[in-house]
Amino acid sequence: MRKESEMMELIMKKAREDDRIRAVAMDGSRANKNAVHDQYSDFDIVYFVTDVREFTKDKSWVNYFGEILILQCPMDWYLHPYDYSSSDSFTYLIQFSDGNRIDLTLIDVKNIEAERSKNEPRIILLNKDNFTALRLIENEEAFFIQPPSKMEFHNTTNEFRWLSLYIAKGLCREEFYYAKYCFDVLIMKMFLKMLNWTIGLHHDFKVTTGAHSKYLKRYLSDTDMKHVQEIFPDGSYKNIWDKLFLMYDYFHELEGEVAEYFHFICDKEESKRVREFLLNRKWNSEGEK
Template sequence: MKSYDEMYDLILKTATEDDRIRAATMEGSNVTKGAVHDEFSDFDITFFVSDIREFTRDHDYMKRFGDILIMQMPDDYYAEPYDYNGRSRFAYLTQYKDGNRIDLTFIDVSEIGKQAEFSEPRTVLVNKDDFKELVEITSKECFYIKKPSEFEFFGIVNEFRWISNYVTKGLCRHEFYYARRMMEEYMMNMFLKMINWKIGIDNDFQVTTGACCKYLKNYLTEEEMTHFEGMFPSGDYEDMWEKLFLMYDFFEELSVYVAEKLGFPLDLEESNNVREFMAMRRAHK
Protein backbone atom coordinates (compact mmCIF):
# COMPACT_ATOMS: atom_id res chain seq x y z
CA MET A 1 0.00 0.00 0.00
CA LYS A 2 1.28 3.43 -0.89
CA SER A 3 1.77 5.55 2.20
CA TYR A 4 -0.13 8.80 2.63
CA ASP A 5 2.95 10.78 1.59
CA GLU A 6 3.56 8.61 -1.48
CA MET A 7 -0.01 9.00 -2.71
CA TYR A 8 -0.02 12.71 -1.92
CA ASP A 9 3.23 13.17 -3.88
CA LEU A 10 1.81 11.24 -6.85
CA ILE A 11 -1.32 13.40 -6.92
CA LEU A 12 0.72 16.59 -6.64
CA LYS A 13 3.16 15.43 -9.34
CA THR A 14 0.25 14.63 -11.68
CA ALA A 15 -1.33 18.05 -11.17
CA THR A 16 1.97 19.88 -11.56
CA GLU A 17 3.24 18.12 -14.68
CA ASP A 18 0.02 17.89 -16.70
CA ASP A 19 -0.42 21.24 -18.46
CA ARG A 20 -4.13 20.56 -18.90
CA ILE A 21 -4.58 20.75 -15.14
CA ARG A 22 -4.52 24.44 -14.25
CA ALA A 23 -5.18 24.14 -10.52
CA ALA A 24 -5.70 21.52 -7.83
CA THR A 25 -7.20 21.58 -4.34
CA MET A 26 -7.69 19.08 -1.53
CA GLU A 27 -10.82 18.94 0.59
CA GLY A 28 -12.32 16.48 3.06
CA SER A 29 -11.03 14.98 6.29
CA ASN A 30 -7.37 15.41 5.36
CA VAL A 31 -7.71 19.19 5.62
CA THR A 32 -10.51 19.48 8.20
CA LYS A 33 -9.30 20.19 11.71
CA GLY A 34 -10.55 17.64 14.21
CA ALA A 35 -11.69 15.11 11.60
CA VAL A 36 -10.57 11.49 11.82
CA HIS A 37 -7.43 11.01 9.75
CA ASP A 38 -6.18 7.42 9.50
CA GLU A 39 -5.49 4.64 6.99
CA PHE A 40 -9.17 4.61 6.02
CA SER A 41 -9.27 8.30 5.10
CA ASP A 42 -9.92 9.23 1.47
CA PHE A 43 -8.10 11.74 -0.68
CA ASP A 44 -10.71 14.29 -1.74
CA ILE A 45 -9.13 16.11 -4.67
CA THR A 46 -10.37 18.60 -7.26
CA PHE A 47 -8.59 19.26 -10.56
CA PHE A 48 -9.51 22.43 -12.45
CA VAL A 49 -8.83 21.67 -16.10
CA SER A 50 -8.67 23.54 -19.40
CA ASP A 51 -11.07 21.15 -21.16
CA ILE A 52 -12.94 18.70 -18.96
CA ARG A 53 -14.00 16.60 -21.94
CA GLU A 54 -10.45 15.26 -22.25
CA PHE A 55 -10.84 13.71 -18.79
CA THR A 56 -14.49 12.67 -18.76
CA ARG A 57 -14.01 10.58 -21.90
CA ASP A 58 -10.92 8.85 -20.50
CA HIS A 59 -12.34 6.38 -17.97
CA ASP A 60 -8.92 4.78 -17.59
CA TYR A 61 -7.45 8.00 -16.22
CA MET A 62 -7.60 6.85 -12.59
CA LYS A 63 -5.37 3.85 -13.31
CA ARG A 64 -2.35 6.14 -13.02
CA PHE A 65 -2.78 6.13 -9.23
CA GLY A 66 -2.84 2.35 -8.74
CA ASP A 67 -4.65 -0.92 -9.41
CA ILE A 68 -8.38 -0.24 -9.26
CA LEU A 69 -10.59 -2.42 -7.10
CA ILE A 70 -13.83 -0.64 -7.96
CA MET A 71 -14.73 2.75 -9.38
CA GLN A 72 -17.92 4.78 -9.40
CA MET A 73 -18.93 7.72 -11.57
CA PRO A 74 -21.87 9.27 -9.68
CA ASP A 75 -22.41 11.97 -12.30
CA ASP A 76 -23.06 9.34 -14.99
CA TYR A 77 -25.86 7.30 -13.47
CA TYR A 78 -28.43 5.21 -15.31
CA ALA A 79 -31.24 7.46 -14.05
CA GLU A 80 -29.45 10.61 -15.23
CA PRO A 81 -26.68 9.98 -17.80
CA TYR A 82 -23.84 12.47 -18.14
CA ASP A 83 -23.52 14.69 -21.21
CA TYR A 84 -20.00 13.93 -22.41
CA ASN A 85 -20.20 16.77 -24.91
CA GLY A 86 -20.79 19.26 -22.14
CA ARG A 87 -18.50 20.80 -19.51
CA SER A 88 -20.31 20.00 -16.27
CA ARG A 89 -18.28 18.84 -13.28
CA PHE A 90 -17.46 15.14 -13.11
CA ALA A 91 -16.16 12.88 -10.36
CA TYR A 92 -14.34 9.55 -10.26
CA LEU A 93 -14.67 7.78 -6.90
CA THR A 94 -11.98 5.13 -6.88
CA GLN A 95 -11.07 2.44 -4.36
CA TYR A 96 -7.66 0.92 -5.04
CA LYS A 97 -6.58 -2.63 -4.28
CA ASP A 98 -3.82 -1.41 -1.97
CA GLY A 99 -6.36 0.27 0.33
CA ASN A 100 -6.05 3.86 -0.88
CA ARG A 101 -9.08 5.72 -2.14
CA ILE A 102 -9.25 8.90 -4.21
CA ASP A 103 -12.40 10.90 -4.87
CA LEU A 104 -11.25 13.05 -7.77
CA THR A 105 -13.53 15.76 -9.11
CA PHE A 106 -12.86 17.55 -12.39
CA ILE A 107 -14.12 21.09 -12.93
CA ASP A 108 -13.72 22.97 -16.19
CA VAL A 109 -11.93 26.29 -15.71
CA SER A 110 -14.86 28.00 -17.41
CA GLU A 111 -16.73 27.31 -14.15
CA ILE A 112 -14.00 28.70 -11.86
CA GLY A 113 -16.11 31.72 -10.88
CA LYS A 114 -18.43 29.52 -8.82
CA GLN A 115 -15.54 28.70 -6.48
CA ALA A 116 -15.87 32.11 -4.86
CA GLU A 117 -18.92 30.67 -3.07
CA PHE A 118 -17.17 27.51 -1.86
CA SER A 119 -17.17 27.36 1.95
CA GLU A 120 -15.80 23.96 3.02
CA PRO A 121 -12.24 23.50 4.35
CA ARG A 122 -9.69 23.11 1.57
CA THR A 123 -6.02 23.47 0.76
CA VAL A 124 -4.81 24.82 -2.58
CA LEU A 125 -2.17 22.45 -3.95
CA VAL A 126 -1.55 24.02 -7.36
CA ASN A 127 -2.71 27.32 -8.88
CA LYS A 128 -0.86 27.84 -12.14
CA ASP A 129 -3.03 30.76 -13.28
CA ASP A 130 -3.39 32.44 -9.88
CA PHE A 131 -7.16 32.06 -9.84
CA LYS A 132 -8.32 34.52 -7.18
CA GLU A 133 -11.39 32.37 -6.51
CA LEU A 134 -9.22 29.57 -5.09
CA VAL A 135 -8.35 30.44 -1.52
CA GLU A 136 -7.32 28.42 1.51
CA ILE A 137 -10.25 27.73 3.83
CA THR A 138 -9.58 26.52 7.37
CA SER A 139 -12.93 27.23 9.03
CA LYS A 140 -15.37 24.33 9.28
CA GLU A 141 -18.27 26.58 10.28
CA CYS A 142 -20.30 25.40 7.29
CA PHE A 143 -20.54 21.97 8.94
CA TYR A 144 -21.70 23.21 12.35
CA ILE A 145 -25.05 22.10 13.72
CA LYS A 146 -27.59 24.80 12.91
CA LYS A 147 -29.94 26.15 15.57
CA PRO A 148 -33.54 25.28 14.65
CA SER A 149 -36.37 27.73 14.32
CA GLU A 150 -39.47 27.13 16.42
CA PHE A 151 -41.30 26.08 13.24
CA GLU A 152 -38.63 23.51 12.33
CA PHE A 153 -38.58 22.15 15.88
CA PHE A 154 -42.37 21.70 15.84
CA GLY A 155 -42.18 19.97 12.46
CA ILE A 156 -39.59 17.43 13.62
CA VAL A 157 -41.49 16.65 16.82
CA ASN A 158 -44.74 16.25 14.90
CA GLU A 159 -43.17 14.03 12.24
CA PHE A 160 -41.49 11.77 14.79
CA ARG A 161 -44.75 11.17 16.64
CA TRP A 162 -46.67 10.70 13.39
CA ILE A 163 -44.27 8.12 11.97
CA SER A 164 -44.29 6.16 15.23
CA ASN A 165 -47.83 5.09 14.34
CA TYR A 166 -46.61 3.70 11.03
CA VAL A 167 -44.14 1.55 12.94
CA THR A 168 -46.79 0.22 15.32
CA LYS A 169 -49.06 -0.58 12.37
CA GLY A 170 -46.25 -2.47 10.66
CA LEU A 171 -45.40 -4.40 13.82
CA CYS A 172 -49.04 -5.32 14.42
CA ARG A 173 -49.28 -6.65 10.87
CA HIS A 174 -45.88 -8.39 11.07
CA GLU A 175 -44.73 -6.37 8.06
CA PHE A 176 -41.09 -6.74 8.97
CA TYR A 177 -39.27 -4.49 6.50
CA TYR A 178 -41.98 -1.83 6.47
CA ALA A 179 -41.85 -1.49 10.26
CA ARG A 180 -38.08 -1.61 10.38
CA ARG A 181 -37.59 0.96 7.65
CA MET A 182 -40.11 3.34 9.20
CA MET A 183 -38.30 3.04 12.50
CA GLU A 184 -34.65 3.00 11.46
CA GLU A 185 -34.85 5.47 8.59
CA TYR A 186 -37.77 7.84 8.99
CA MET A 187 -38.06 7.97 12.79
CA MET A 188 -34.29 7.84 13.18
CA ASN A 189 -33.83 10.83 10.88
CA MET A 190 -36.03 12.87 13.21
CA PHE A 191 -34.30 11.48 16.29
CA LEU A 192 -30.87 12.42 14.97
CA LYS A 193 -32.07 15.96 14.32
CA MET A 194 -33.11 16.26 17.95
CA ILE A 195 -30.00 14.75 19.48
CA ASN A 196 -27.86 17.00 17.27
CA TRP A 197 -29.75 20.05 18.51
CA LYS A 198 -29.08 18.94 22.07
CA ILE A 199 -25.37 18.65 21.25
CA GLY A 200 -25.49 22.01 19.49
CA ILE A 201 -27.01 23.68 22.54
CA ASP A 202 -24.38 22.16 24.83
CA ASN A 203 -21.59 23.43 22.56
CA ASP A 204 -22.94 26.86 21.52
CA PHE A 205 -23.64 25.48 18.03
CA GLN A 206 -19.90 25.49 17.29
CA VAL A 207 -19.48 21.76 16.54
CA THR A 208 -20.37 19.13 13.99
CA THR A 209 -21.13 15.45 14.47
CA GLY A 210 -19.91 14.73 10.94
CA ALA A 211 -21.43 12.84 8.04
CA CYS A 212 -24.09 10.38 9.23
CA CYS A 213 -23.41 11.60 12.79
CA LYS A 214 -20.23 9.52 12.94
CA TYR A 215 -18.77 11.70 15.73
CA LEU A 216 -21.74 11.40 18.09
CA LYS A 217 -19.64 9.62 20.69
CA ASN A 218 -17.40 12.69 20.95
CA TYR A 219 -20.25 14.77 22.36
CA LEU A 220 -22.42 12.34 24.33
CA THR A 221 -21.78 10.99 27.80
CA GLU A 222 -21.01 7.28 28.09
CA GLU A 223 -24.52 6.77 29.45
CA GLU A 224 -26.12 8.68 26.58
CA MET A 225 -24.10 6.75 24.01
CA THR A 226 -25.05 3.44 25.58
CA HIS A 227 -28.68 4.57 25.55
CA PHE A 228 -28.41 5.49 21.87
CA GLU A 229 -26.74 2.22 20.87
CA GLY A 230 -29.36 0.27 22.81
CA MET A 231 -32.19 1.59 20.62
CA PHE A 232 -31.30 -0.57 17.63
CA PRO A 233 -33.38 -3.76 17.52
CA SER A 234 -32.62 -7.31 16.53
CA GLY A 235 -34.83 -9.14 14.05
CA ASP A 236 -37.26 -10.21 16.78
CA TYR A 237 -40.67 -8.49 16.76
CA GLU A 238 -40.86 -8.19 20.56
CA ASP A 239 -37.41 -6.60 20.60
CA MET A 240 -38.53 -4.17 17.91
CA TRP A 241 -41.49 -3.18 20.11
CA GLU A 242 -39.17 -2.63 23.07
CA LYS A 243 -36.72 -0.54 21.08
CA LEU A 244 -39.54 1.52 19.58
CA PHE A 245 -40.60 2.65 23.04
CA LEU A 246 -36.98 3.22 24.07
CA MET A 247 -36.51 5.51 21.07
CA TYR A 248 -39.81 7.26 21.70
CA ASP A 249 -39.00 8.00 25.33
CA PHE A 250 -35.43 9.10 24.60
CA PHE A 251 -36.71 11.45 21.89
CA GLU A 252 -39.20 12.99 24.30
CA GLU A 253 -36.45 13.49 26.89
CA LEU A 254 -34.31 15.24 24.29
CA SER A 255 -37.18 17.35 22.92
CA VAL A 256 -38.04 18.59 26.44
CA TYR A 257 -34.40 19.60 26.92
CA VAL A 258 -34.18 21.41 23.57
CA ALA A 259 -37.53 23.14 24.03
CA GLU A 260 -36.58 24.42 27.48
CA LYS A 261 -33.16 25.67 26.37
CA LEU A 262 -34.48 27.42 23.25
CA GLY A 263 -37.72 28.67 24.77
CA PHE A 264 -40.00 26.67 22.45
CA PRO A 265 -43.47 25.38 23.42
CA LEU A 266 -43.93 21.61 23.52
CA ASP A 267 -47.22 19.69 23.62
CA LEU A 268 -46.48 16.86 26.07
CA GLU A 269 -50.15 15.86 26.23
CA GLU A 270 -50.01 14.90 22.56
CA SER A 271 -46.84 12.92 23.18
CA ASN A 272 -48.45 11.00 26.04
CA ASN A 273 -51.57 10.34 23.98
CA VAL A 274 -49.55 8.95 21.07
CA ARG A 275 -47.52 6.73 23.41
CA GLU A 276 -50.70 5.36 25.01
CA PHE A 277 -52.12 4.67 21.54
CA MET A 278 -48.96 2.76 20.63
CA ALA A 279 -49.17 0.76 23.85
CA MET A 280 -52.84 -0.05 23.18
CA ARG A 281 -52.04 -1.37 19.72
CA ARG A 282 -49.21 -3.47 21.12
CA ALA A 283 -51.50 -4.98 23.75
CA HIS A 284 -54.07 -5.98 21.10
CA LYS A 285 -51.72 -7.11 18.36
Protein backbone atom coordinates in the same frame (compact mmCIF):
# COMPACT_ATOMS: atom_id res chain seq x y z
CA MET B 1 -1.06 -0.20 1.45
CA ARG B 2 0.65 2.89 0.04
CA LYS B 3 1.43 5.63 2.54
CA GLU B 4 -0.26 9.04 2.52
CA SER B 5 2.98 10.64 1.30
CA GLU B 6 3.13 8.23 -1.65
CA MET B 7 -0.47 8.95 -2.64
CA MET B 8 0.00 12.70 -2.40
CA GLU B 9 3.18 12.59 -4.47
CA LEU B 10 1.35 10.59 -7.14
CA ILE B 11 -1.55 13.06 -7.18
CA MET B 12 0.73 16.08 -7.34
CA LYS B 13 3.15 14.57 -9.88
CA LYS B 14 0.27 14.10 -12.31
CA ALA B 15 -0.86 17.69 -11.76
CA ARG B 16 2.61 19.18 -12.12
CA GLU B 17 3.44 17.30 -15.31
CA ASP B 18 0.08 17.60 -17.08
CA ASP B 19 -0.23 21.12 -18.47
CA ARG B 20 -4.01 20.71 -18.77
CA ILE B 21 -4.29 20.61 -14.98
CA ARG B 22 -4.04 24.23 -13.79
CA ALA B 23 -4.79 23.92 -10.08
CA VAL B 24 -5.33 21.33 -7.35
CA ALA B 25 -7.37 21.52 -4.16
CA MET B 26 -8.02 19.02 -1.40
CA ASP B 27 -11.42 18.93 0.30
CA GLY B 28 -13.03 16.51 2.74
CA SER B 29 -11.70 15.11 5.99
CA ARG B 30 -8.01 15.47 5.09
CA ALA B 31 -8.56 19.22 4.70
CA ASN B 32 -10.30 19.47 8.07
CA LYS B 33 -8.03 19.43 11.13
CA ASN B 34 -10.95 18.37 13.34
CA ALA B 35 -11.91 15.34 11.26
CA VAL B 36 -10.70 11.78 11.75
CA HIS B 37 -7.44 11.14 9.88
CA ASP B 38 -6.48 7.52 9.39
CA GLN B 39 -5.91 4.85 6.75
CA TYR B 40 -9.63 4.88 5.88
CA SER B 41 -9.70 8.59 5.04
CA ASP B 42 -10.40 9.32 1.38
CA PHE B 43 -8.28 11.67 -0.69
CA ASP B 44 -10.88 14.21 -1.83
CA ILE B 45 -9.01 15.87 -4.68
CA VAL B 46 -10.15 18.54 -7.14
CA TYR B 47 -8.33 19.05 -10.43
CA PHE B 48 -9.13 22.32 -12.21
CA VAL B 49 -8.56 21.59 -15.87
CA THR B 50 -8.54 23.45 -19.19
CA ASP B 51 -11.13 21.13 -20.74
CA VAL B 52 -13.08 18.58 -18.72
CA ARG B 53 -13.99 16.64 -21.86
CA GLU B 54 -10.37 15.59 -22.34
CA PHE B 55 -10.56 13.77 -18.99
CA THR B 56 -13.95 12.13 -19.51
CA LYS B 57 -13.91 10.86 -23.08
CA ASP B 58 -11.39 8.15 -22.15
CA LYS B 59 -11.56 6.96 -18.56
CA SER B 60 -8.50 4.71 -18.75
CA TRP B 61 -6.19 7.55 -17.69
CA VAL B 62 -7.20 7.10 -14.02
CA ASN B 63 -5.29 3.79 -14.00
CA TYR B 64 -2.25 6.01 -13.53
CA PHE B 65 -3.07 6.19 -9.82
CA GLY B 66 -2.88 2.44 -9.19
CA GLU B 67 -4.65 -0.90 -9.44
CA ILE B 68 -8.38 -0.18 -9.28
CA LEU B 69 -10.66 -2.44 -7.25
CA ILE B 70 -13.85 -0.66 -8.25
CA LEU B 71 -14.70 2.63 -9.97
CA GLN B 72 -17.86 4.71 -9.84
CA CYS B 73 -18.84 7.83 -11.78
CA PRO B 74 -21.73 9.36 -9.78
CA MET B 75 -22.26 12.18 -12.28
CA ASP B 76 -23.16 9.57 -14.92
CA TRP B 77 -26.02 7.63 -13.41
CA TYR B 78 -28.99 5.89 -14.99
CA LEU B 79 -31.32 8.42 -13.38
CA HIS B 80 -29.31 11.39 -14.67
CA PRO B 81 -26.86 10.51 -17.49
CA TYR B 82 -23.90 12.84 -17.90
CA ASP B 83 -23.60 15.01 -21.00
CA TYR B 84 -20.09 14.21 -22.20
CA SER B 85 -20.16 17.14 -24.62
CA SER B 86 -20.58 19.61 -21.76
CA SER B 87 -18.12 21.36 -19.47
CA ASP B 88 -19.94 20.29 -16.32
CA SER B 89 -17.88 18.97 -13.43
CA PHE B 90 -17.21 15.24 -13.30
CA THR B 91 -16.16 12.94 -10.45
CA TYR B 92 -14.31 9.63 -10.35
CA LEU B 93 -14.75 7.65 -7.12
CA ILE B 94 -11.80 5.26 -7.15
CA GLN B 95 -11.23 2.47 -4.64
CA PHE B 96 -7.80 0.94 -5.10
CA SER B 97 -6.90 -2.66 -4.38
CA ASP B 98 -4.36 -1.62 -1.75
CA GLY B 99 -7.03 0.07 0.40
CA ASN B 100 -6.54 3.70 -0.64
CA ARG B 101 -9.34 5.70 -2.18
CA ILE B 102 -9.38 8.89 -4.25
CA ASP B 103 -12.54 10.89 -4.88
CA LEU B 104 -11.34 12.90 -7.85
CA THR B 105 -13.44 15.80 -9.07
CA LEU B 106 -12.68 17.58 -12.35
CA ILE B 107 -13.79 21.18 -12.76
CA ASP B 108 -13.35 23.16 -15.96
CA VAL B 109 -11.42 26.39 -15.33
CA LYS B 110 -14.12 28.31 -17.20
CA ASN B 111 -16.35 27.55 -14.20
CA ILE B 112 -13.79 28.39 -11.55
CA GLU B 113 -15.47 31.61 -10.39
CA ALA B 114 -18.19 29.50 -8.78
CA GLU B 115 -15.53 28.34 -6.28
CA ARG B 116 -15.70 31.73 -4.54
CA SER B 117 -18.86 30.57 -2.77
CA LYS B 118 -17.11 27.49 -1.39
CA ASN B 119 -17.32 27.53 2.43
CA GLU B 120 -16.22 24.03 3.46
CA PRO B 121 -12.66 23.19 4.57
CA ARG B 122 -10.22 23.25 1.67
CA ILE B 123 -6.48 23.25 1.09
CA ILE B 124 -5.00 24.65 -2.13
CA LEU B 125 -2.17 22.35 -3.20
CA LEU B 126 -1.30 23.91 -6.54
CA ASN B 127 -2.35 27.09 -8.36
CA LYS B 128 -0.38 27.51 -11.56
CA ASP B 129 -2.35 30.56 -12.70
CA ASN B 130 -2.97 32.20 -9.32
CA PHE B 131 -6.73 31.90 -9.57
CA THR B 132 -8.16 34.27 -6.95
CA ALA B 133 -11.34 32.20 -6.69
CA LEU B 134 -9.36 29.47 -4.95
CA ARG B 135 -8.63 30.06 -1.28
CA LEU B 136 -7.63 28.23 1.86
CA ILE B 137 -10.61 27.53 4.13
CA GLU B 138 -9.61 26.34 7.58
CA ASN B 139 -12.80 26.58 9.63
CA GLU B 140 -15.68 24.11 9.56
CA GLU B 141 -18.50 26.56 10.27
CA ALA B 142 -20.39 25.29 7.23
CA PHE B 143 -20.94 22.02 9.08
CA PHE B 144 -21.99 23.43 12.46
CA ILE B 145 -25.27 22.19 13.93
CA GLN B 146 -27.90 24.81 13.20
CA PRO B 147 -30.45 25.80 15.87
CA PRO B 148 -34.07 24.98 15.01
CA SER B 149 -36.76 27.50 14.25
CA LYS B 150 -39.98 27.24 16.22
CA MET B 151 -41.72 25.68 13.21
CA GLU B 152 -38.93 23.17 12.52
CA PHE B 153 -38.98 22.07 16.14
CA HIS B 154 -42.74 21.56 16.07
CA ASN B 155 -42.67 19.73 12.74
CA THR B 156 -39.86 17.45 13.92
CA THR B 157 -41.66 16.41 17.11
CA ASN B 158 -44.91 15.93 15.23
CA GLU B 159 -43.23 13.89 12.49
CA PHE B 160 -41.44 11.70 15.04
CA ARG B 161 -44.71 10.74 16.70
CA TRP B 162 -46.47 10.33 13.37
CA LEU B 163 -43.78 7.93 12.12
CA SER B 164 -43.95 5.92 15.34
CA LEU B 165 -47.44 4.88 14.22
CA TYR B 166 -46.00 3.49 10.98
CA ILE B 167 -43.62 1.30 12.95
CA ALA B 168 -46.45 0.04 15.13
CA LYS B 169 -48.56 -0.78 12.08
CA GLY B 170 -45.71 -2.71 10.51
CA LEU B 171 -45.15 -4.65 13.73
CA CYS B 172 -48.84 -5.50 14.11
CA ARG B 173 -48.91 -6.83 10.56
CA GLU B 174 -45.53 -8.54 10.96
CA GLU B 175 -44.21 -6.60 7.97
CA PHE B 176 -40.63 -6.87 9.09
CA TYR B 177 -38.74 -4.73 6.60
CA TYR B 178 -41.41 -2.05 6.53
CA ALA B 179 -41.22 -1.70 10.31
CA LYS B 180 -37.40 -1.76 10.28
CA TYR B 181 -37.18 0.79 7.47
CA CYS B 182 -39.52 3.16 9.28
CA PHE B 183 -37.43 2.70 12.42
CA ASP B 184 -33.89 2.72 11.05
CA VAL B 185 -34.34 5.34 8.33
CA LEU B 186 -37.44 7.50 8.70
CA ILE B 187 -37.95 8.06 12.41
CA MET B 188 -34.20 7.91 13.12
CA LYS B 189 -33.74 11.10 11.11
CA MET B 190 -36.08 12.90 13.49
CA PHE B 191 -34.44 11.40 16.56
CA LEU B 192 -30.96 12.40 15.41
CA LYS B 193 -32.10 15.95 14.64
CA MET B 194 -33.31 16.32 18.22
CA LEU B 195 -30.18 14.69 19.64
CA ASN B 196 -27.98 16.99 17.58
CA TRP B 197 -29.90 20.05 18.79
CA THR B 198 -29.22 19.07 22.38
CA ILE B 199 -25.53 18.70 21.56
CA GLY B 200 -25.62 22.06 19.80
CA LEU B 201 -27.15 23.92 22.71
CA HIS B 202 -24.48 22.56 25.06
CA HIS B 203 -21.73 23.84 22.73
CA ASP B 204 -23.19 27.19 21.64
CA PHE B 205 -23.96 25.66 18.21
CA LYS B 206 -20.29 25.82 17.24
CA VAL B 207 -19.67 22.12 16.72
CA THR B 208 -20.49 19.46 14.16
CA THR B 209 -21.18 15.77 14.64
CA GLY B 210 -20.12 15.13 11.05
CA ALA B 211 -21.84 13.41 8.17
CA HIS B 212 -24.62 11.12 9.41
CA SER B 213 -23.74 12.07 13.00
CA LYS B 214 -20.58 9.96 12.90
CA TYR B 215 -18.88 12.00 15.64
CA LEU B 216 -21.61 11.62 18.25
CA LYS B 217 -19.16 9.94 20.62
CA ARG B 218 -17.13 13.14 20.81
CA TYR B 219 -19.95 15.07 22.44
CA LEU B 220 -21.87 12.50 24.47
CA SER B 221 -20.92 11.06 27.82
CA ASP B 222 -20.32 7.31 28.01
CA THR B 223 -23.74 6.97 29.64
CA ASP B 224 -25.51 8.97 26.94
CA MET B 225 -23.68 7.14 24.16
CA LYS B 226 -24.73 3.83 25.67
CA HIS B 227 -28.30 5.15 25.84
CA VAL B 228 -28.21 5.96 22.13
CA GLN B 229 -26.77 2.57 21.23
CA GLU B 230 -29.47 0.81 23.22
CA ILE B 231 -32.31 2.18 21.08
CA PHE B 232 -31.28 0.16 18.02
CA PRO B 233 -33.35 -3.03 17.63
CA ASP B 234 -32.35 -6.49 16.53
CA GLY B 235 -34.37 -8.75 14.25
CA SER B 236 -37.22 -9.78 16.55
CA TYR B 237 -40.64 -8.13 16.61
CA LYS B 238 -40.66 -8.05 20.41
CA ASN B 239 -37.31 -6.30 20.51
CA ILE B 240 -38.41 -3.72 17.95
CA TRP B 241 -41.47 -2.96 20.10
CA ASP B 242 -39.26 -2.58 23.18
CA LYS B 243 -36.80 -0.33 21.39
CA LEU B 244 -39.59 1.78 19.95
CA PHE B 245 -40.75 2.74 23.45
CA LEU B 246 -37.17 3.22 24.61
CA MET B 247 -36.50 5.61 21.74
CA TYR B 248 -39.89 7.30 22.17
CA ASP B 249 -39.21 8.14 25.81
CA TYR B 250 -35.64 9.22 25.11
CA PHE B 251 -36.84 11.52 22.34
CA HIS B 252 -39.37 13.07 24.71
CA GLU B 253 -36.58 13.83 27.21
CA LEU B 254 -34.50 15.49 24.51
CA GLU B 255 -37.54 17.34 23.21
CA GLY B 256 -38.16 18.82 26.64
CA GLU B 257 -34.57 19.99 26.97
CA VAL B 258 -34.59 21.72 23.58
CA ALA B 259 -38.01 23.26 24.20
CA GLU B 260 -36.89 24.69 27.54
CA TYR B 261 -33.70 26.16 26.05
CA PHE B 262 -35.49 27.92 23.18
CA HIS B 263 -38.73 28.63 25.06
CA PHE B 264 -40.69 26.49 22.62
CA ILE B 265 -43.91 24.69 23.51
CA CYS B 266 -43.46 20.99 24.20
CA ASP B 267 -46.73 19.21 23.35
CA LYS B 268 -46.78 16.79 26.26
CA GLU B 269 -50.41 15.87 25.70
CA GLU B 270 -49.80 14.80 22.13
CA SER B 271 -46.80 12.76 23.24
CA LYS B 272 -48.85 11.06 25.96
CA ARG B 273 -51.79 10.30 23.63
CA VAL B 274 -49.61 8.75 20.97
CA ARG B 275 -47.66 6.68 23.49
CA GLU B 276 -50.88 5.25 24.94
CA PHE B 277 -52.08 4.50 21.41
CA LEU B 278 -48.85 2.64 20.70
CA LEU B 279 -49.23 0.62 23.89
CA ASN B 280 -52.76 -0.39 22.90
CA ARG B 281 -51.52 -1.45 19.49
CA LYS B 282 -48.80 -3.54 21.11
CA TRP B 283 -51.20 -5.20 23.56
CA ASN B 284 -53.75 -5.92 20.82
CA SER B 285 -51.11 -7.46 18.56
CA GLU B 286 -49.88 -9.66 21.40
CA GLY B 287 -53.44 -10.71 22.23
CA GLU B 288 -54.04 -11.85 18.65
CA LYS B 289 -51.21 -14.39 18.86
